[in-house]
Amino acid sequence: MPQSRLFRTCMTITVMLLIIFLLSKVSFLFQPIKAMFHLLIVPFMLAGFFYYLMRPIVQYLVHRKVNRIAAILLIYLAMAAVVTLFAIVVWPALMKQIHTFAEGAPAFIESFREQIERLQHNRLVAMFSPDQSDLSTKLSEYLDQAITAASDYVSNFIAAVTNFFIVVATAPIILYYMLKEGESIPRSVLHLIPRRYNKDGQEVLEEIDGALSGFIIGRVIITFLLGVMMYAGFMLIGLPYALLVTVIATVLNIIPYIGPILGAIPCIIVAFIDSPAMVIWVIIVTIVTQQIEGNLLSPHIYGKRLDIHPLTTILLMLIAGELWGIVGVILAIPIYMVLKIIIVRLYTLFLAEKVEELVE
Numbered sequence: 001m002p003q004s005r006l007f008r009t010c011m012t013i014t015v016m017l018l019i020i021f022l023l024s025k026v027s028f029l030f031q032p033i034k035a036m037f038h039l040l041i042v043p044f045m046l047a048g049f050f051y052y053l054m055r056p057i058v059q060y061l062v063h064r065k066v067n068r069i070a071a072i073l074l075i076y077l078a079m080a081a082v083v084t085l086f087a088i089v090v091w092p093a094l095m096k097q098i099h100t101f102a103e104g105a106p107a108f109i110e111s112f113r114e115q116i117e118r119l120q121h122n123r124l125v126a127m128f129s130p131d132q133s134d135l136s137t138k139l140s141e142y143l144d145q146a147i148t149a150a151s152d153y154v155s156n157f158i159a160a161v162t163n164f165f166i167v168v169a170t171a172p173i174i175l176y177y178m179l180k181e182g183e184s185i186p187r188s189v190l191h192l193i194p195r196r197y198n199k200d201g202q203e204v205l206e207e208i209d210g211a212l213s214g215f216i217i218g219r220v221i222i223t224f225l226l227g228v229m230m231y232a233g234f235m236l237i238g239l240p241y242a243l244l245v246t247v248i249a250t251v252l253n254i255i256p257y258i259g260p261i262l263g264a265i266p267c268i269i270v271a272f273i274d275s276p277a278m279v280i281w282v283i284i285v286t287i288v289t290q291q292i293e294g295n296l297l298s299p300h301i302y303g304k305r306l307d308i309h310p311l312t313t314i315l316l317m318l319i320a321g322e323l324w325g326i327v328g329v330i331l332a333i334p335i336y337m338v339l340k341i342i343i344v345r346l347y348t349l350f351l352a353e354k355v356e357e358l359v360e
Contacts, residue, residue: 047174052216097244111273211337233285
């Protein structure tokens with residue numbers, strides 16, 4: 001049998017493809033694992049998110065000679081107090097605006113149609129688009145369909161949350177054990193690595209931990225500050241339903257690069273229903289807050305930790321959203337950061353010297 005490198009490489013690829021083909025023929029055996037993954041991904045995602053937010057506080061309390069379990073329970077009590085305060089102060093006003101918006105949807109569509117008709121009589125608009133006979137009808141239909149689709153989506157989302165409430169309620173339990181025993185997780189992972197690579201494994205785990213911690217904490221801080229600025233700006237210009245559209249825009253802003261664009265759409269629609277002049281003010285507020293976030297907040301909070309090209313981020317969002325939906329969009333950047341750190345280290349350990357030899 002020939003033992004050339006090319007032959008061994010071809011054999012390896014052939015065996016891998018054969019394994020993949022055979023696994024595809026017995027995919028039904030993996031259905032329980034797939035179902036379990038879908039069942040656990042949401043609570044583990046929530047627990048991991050809050051783990052990186054609360055871990056610095058737990059570590060601070062532990063360094064102040066507070067028992068770890070007591071520190072975790074104190075944080076849980078503080079979280080319960082924050083949720084209660086939110087339910088008392090913010091939630092009633094938010095629900096009132098949602099209820100008012102839902103009841104006034106037909107009137108908003110009619111107002112939208114009237115605004116389009118006014119624009120049709122504008123000479124400047126007529127110069128660029130002379131054929132506008134059915135523009136008002138079409139845009140109103142699109143808006144009506146968008147509102148209906150949004151309402152159905154919200155209803156389905158609420159139903160899904162209700163159906164899986166028990167699953168999501170397990171996140172605090174998972175979070176408790178992650179905060180309590182999180183320090184021992186890296187040691188458990190290192191036991192799976194050959195001893196001679198323990199130092200590299202430790203460095204990779206620390207790098208992954210730092211990247212995820214910086215990304216999650218930084219994203220939360222930036223999103224919160226951006227939401228405060230947007231709400232203050234919308235209140236200043238007198239935008240209707242300022243709290244509602246700010247919450248929507250803030251939640252969508254968690255998604256890097258794409259989120260701010262998606263979040264600006266409902267703000268502009270609500271502003272256009274009020275008046276075309278309000279659209280200009282909303283665009284100004286959005287641009288100003290995004291510039292402050294991009295040029296002042298992000299460089300100081302992230303520094304160089306989030307070294308990802310915008311085009312790479314957009315491609316990740318599109319691919320992950322197509323494959324795994326909203327969960328994929330949320331997890332795309334963290335997973336990419338983890339894989340990038342691991343692949344770079346593996347390349348440095350096993351391939352860098354061989355590549356240099358081939359080049360030379």
